[in-house]
Amino acid sequence: MELTRDIARNFARIALGHVAQEYPHKLDHVMSDDADVLPPRVLHPCFFGSFDWHSCVHGWWTLLTLRRLYPDMPEAAQIAELAESTFTEEKLAAELRYLDRPGSAGFERPYGWGWLLYLHLEAVRHADQPWGERLEPLARAFAARFKHYLSILTYPIRTGTHFNSAFALTLAMEWADAFDANLAGTMREAAKRWFGEDRGCKAWEPGGDEFLSPALSVAMLMQKSLPPEEFANWFDAFLPDLADSRPATLFTPATVSDRSDGKVAHLDGLNLSRAWAWREVGQATPEHSQLAERLAHTHLDAAMPHVAGDYAGEHWLASFALLALLAPQSLGLHSHQ
Structure with a gap:
């Protein structure tokens, strides 16, 4: 796709x-007095x-x-x-x-x-x-x-919601590489400090309102933070049982029980962000590329029909679908970039 x-x-x-x-x-707004009610x-x-x-x-x-x-x-x-x-x-x-x-x-x-x-x-x-x-x-x-x-930030935030440290740095690092080399270096050092020793990830996900994969968000950030060979070694230690389809949670799209509920609808976003992550990681680990692309397709197929329909998801899901569709695909195939 x-x-x-x-x-x-x-x-x-x-x-x-x-x-x-x-x-x-829904405002993120701290009010000091009545004058702040705007x-x-x-x-x-x-x-x-x-x-x-x-x-x-x-x-x-x-x-x-x-x-x-x-x-x-x-x-x-x-x-x-x-x-x-x-x-x-x-x-x-x-x-x-x-x-x-x-x-x-x-x-x-x-x-x-x-x-x-x-x-x-x-x-x-x-x-x-x-x-x-x-x-x-x-x-x-x-x-x-x-x-x-x-x-x-001594400790990273791993939950798969808006507070996730790895996802924010993944987006921001592309900007920093273009506009602020010192910040880019600081971000890479933070990623290695936080996640460099992660091994044998169990991927206990998703939480009931997560739209990001805690596991795959870390993998994407480390892909941007390490040289290719070093990342490949880190990834194999991070998810050592992919050939045996484990952890099973990363292979199975999340079930969305009520798309009118804003928090439950987050799970459509999880499927889309996983598709994006699998494609990105698949390009960086050729030995996993076919598996990664298959999993990306599986998650895209689960979510794409639901990008529109209820405002709880419609106001944001297209962005995550676009991330997934623009990501590099395995076997040398690329979407329009």
């Missing part, structure tokens, strides 16, 4: 339908849609990525028009000022931070537009937060 024009158009229509939809909305569009003039701030950010990553890959699709002009009215200097300055509030130190840490850097990395690829330049101060502010956070 790979990204096609029809899928791209469908994802674009989904994201266009929610990045500017203010309600329903609607999302005032607090976050760029990222007020998509139910929450981080979903709006990666909804925009989805839109810009699709515009770049399919610039002639009808939705591309809509994306550009909405982006130009959204990513103004005034609105982005307001997003930046929000970070200076006394209660904003932990705002969207670390999931939203990683996605904002990933969005900026995509925005700079649109050389015909000023969006990357305008977003850069906000990206730099979150990069500075990452530096401080890594200096105090």
Whole structure:
């Protein structure tokens, strides 16, 4: 399965339908007094849609990525028009000022931070537009937060939700490689310090509301943090029983019992993020490439029919489907990149 024009158009229509939809909305917002009781569009003039701030950010990553890959699709002009009215200097300055509030130190840490850097990395690829330049101060502010956070985070957070350390660093490291070599080095050192001695992972997952695989998130980060041969050795020690289909939890897509429940619907995202991880890891470990691609397909098949349908998942799942579809595939096959 790979990204096609029809899928791209469908994802674009989904994201266009929610990045500017203010309600329903779940705020990550600390209030000091009555003056802080403000609607999302005032607090976050760029990222007020998509139910929450981080979903709006990666909804925009989805839109810009699709515009770049399919610039002639009808939705591309809509994306550009909405982006130009959204990513103004005034609105982005307001997003930046929000970070200076006394209660904003932990705002969207670390999931939203990683996605904002990933969005900026995509925005700079649109050389015909000023969006990357305008977003850069906000990206730099979150990069500075990452530096401080890594200096105090003694232990990684492994749960497969927004607090997961490995997933945020996987996204942010691509930005850091392009914009801040010192930060990239700090991230790799943190990854090796946290996970370098991991062995015989049991993969006791998923939790009932997880949309990330704690095991495979670590594997993806280590793939970006170690030289290829060193990673291959680390991976074989981390998951030594793959040839025997163990741990079985990583081979079986999660069951989603109620897609109208926002937390249970996370499990569709787990299937998509596992597909992304299996493809990435499969490229880095040729001996596992065919198995990894088979598992990626199995998880994609389980989740792709449910990217749209209920807003609990629709406001964010297309981003994770796009990550999986754009990931390198085994046997030398690649989707549109």
